[in-house]
Amino acid sequence: MPLGLIALAMGGFGIGLTEFVIMGLLPEVAADFAVSEATAGYLISGYALSVAVGAVALTAAVTRLDRKKVLLGLMVLFIVGNLMSALASSYEMMLTGRIVAALCHGAFFGIGSVVAADLVAENKRAGAIAMMFAGLTIANVLGVPLGTLLGQQLGWRSTFWAITIVGIIAMIGIAILVPHIEHNTSGGLRTELGAFRHPQVWLSIAITILGYGGMFGAFTYIAFTLTEVSGFASTSVPWLLVLFGVGLLVGNTLGAKAADRALTPALIWILVLLAVVLVAFAATAQYKVTTIIALFLMGSFGFATVPGLQMRIMNYASSAPTLASGANIAAFNVGNALGAWLGGLTIAAGFGFTSPIWMGAVVTAIGLVVLLGATGLDRSRNSPLHNADPTVATPATP
Numbered sequence: 001m002p003l004g005l006i007a008l009a010m011g012g013f014g015i016g017l018t019e020f021v022i023m024g025l026l027p028e029v030a031a032d033f034a035v036s037e038a039t040a041g042y043l044i045s046g047y048a049l050s051v052a053v054g055a056v057a058l059t060a061a062v063t064r065l066d067r068k069k070v071l072l073g074l075m076v077l078f079i080v081g082n083l084m085s086a087l088a089s090s091y092e093m094m095l096t097g098r099i100v101a102a103l104c105h106g107a108f109f110g111i112g113s114v115v116a117a118d119l120v121a122e123n124k125r126a127g128a129i130a131m132m133f134a135g136l137t138i139a140n141v142l143g144v145p146l147g148t149l150l151g152q153q154l155g156w157r158s159t160f161w162a163i164t165i166v167g168i169i170a171m172i173g174i175a176i177l178v179p180h181i182e183h184n185t186s187g188g189l190r191t192e193l194g195a196f197r198h199p200q201v202w203l204s205i206a207i208t209i210l211g212y213g214g215m216f217g218a219f220t221y222i223a224f225t226l227t228e229v230s231g232f233a234s235t236s237v238p239w240l241l242v243l244f245g246v247g248l249l250v251g252n253t254l255g256a257k258a259a260d261r262a263l264t265p266a267l268i269w270i271l272v273l274l275a276v277v278l279v280a281f282a283a284t285a286q287y288k289v290t291t292i293i294a295l296f297l298m299g300s301f302g303f304a305t306v307p308g309l310q311m312r313i314m315n316y317a318s319s320a321p322t323l324a325s326g327a328n329i330a331a332f333n334v335g336n337a338l339g340a341w342l343g344g345l346t347i348a349a350g351f352g353f354t355s356p357i358w359m360g361a362v363v364t365a366i367g368l369v370v371l372l373g374a375t376g377l378d379r380s381r382n383s384p385l386h387n388a389d390p391t392v393a394t395p396a397t398p
Helices: 003-020 022-033 037-061 067-087 091-118 122-154 156-177 188-197 199-220 222-229 234-261 263-284 288-316 321-348 355-381
Strands: none
Touching: 003 022, 003 037, 003 067, 003 091, 003 122, 003 156, 022 037, 022 091, 022 122, 022 156, 037 091, 037 188, 037 321, 067 091, 067 156, 091 122, 091 288, 091 321, 122 156, 122 234, 122 288, 188 199, 188 321, 199 222, 199 263, 199 288, 199 321, 199 355, 222 234, 222 288, 234 263, 234 288, 263 288, 263 355, 288 321, 321 355
16 A cells, blocks of 8 residues: 555545534634634534635646645645634634635545545555545544544644644655656646536536435434434434444445446445435434444445545546546535535424435435436447447546
């Protein structure tokens, strides 16, 4: 395993901490800055919006630059953002720090995915991407609970000081361990934008939004489901979320192995199984044992899609994958927002706290239909009859 993947994973770990640890520290932050819980929540939604913007805009701005130097620059942005949060003297400064840190998130994972794939053989690309995203999953399993505990014991600022140190370590690791990989920069942004003429690139983005958004929509309101439907005590929720995080880690690893063996069949089966798990979860959420099992499987199959979805769009944009990769990272966050919004609508409509899970199953099923349609379209474009027309360009099939 190339050591550069470890450095990329460390960067992913720090970014994962920045994104998620604030959820456990919102009460302390709100009290410190004397703002309402709703206002403090903008530290989360503002971050998510900035991730989507940075994933596309920042990636587009650096397409001609050396990817290693770009990754180092993004880590500097990450460090500055978290340092601003640690030193924030006002809520506005804290929010600005969150936005600055978030701008690097999408671009780092988008460009990092391309770099990770270039570090290994062709048949190990999904595994390399999964290794980088493993930092994100480990942040959920270990980093967030520990970061929350640190913030509760020593003040919330101590958590952001710790994240800043993680960013510095990751930056040093990238500088030392990630090699310079030559890539064609002659076309620049125009070439990168040209990849979006391929319909499969847009279909890949749609599959990402739907396939990942279904799981996240179910997860957004999971605390209410666990306490109000399954009957768990609120003190049990953090440990159940750790179980969910372990599922993310397992799914990330196994999903990558499956995608490296057979990308499209792997994605189809993962989405099928995810939809089945969500239906079973919604139908049996009143039982604690089935809820525990379903929570783990939801995390596993939900995150098992990530390496394959990222690899799919990179395959169809293989001549200029950087911006497409960043756009797909933005698509994950759009899926997060879509799933959370739809789940909220079902609760507001009075369908109860299992309704986001039912909605997640529907959204996932729609993502599966889009994937099947995209696969059929690709096969028809590559059929002998289609290829008989010399004016029709035939894309490479993942």
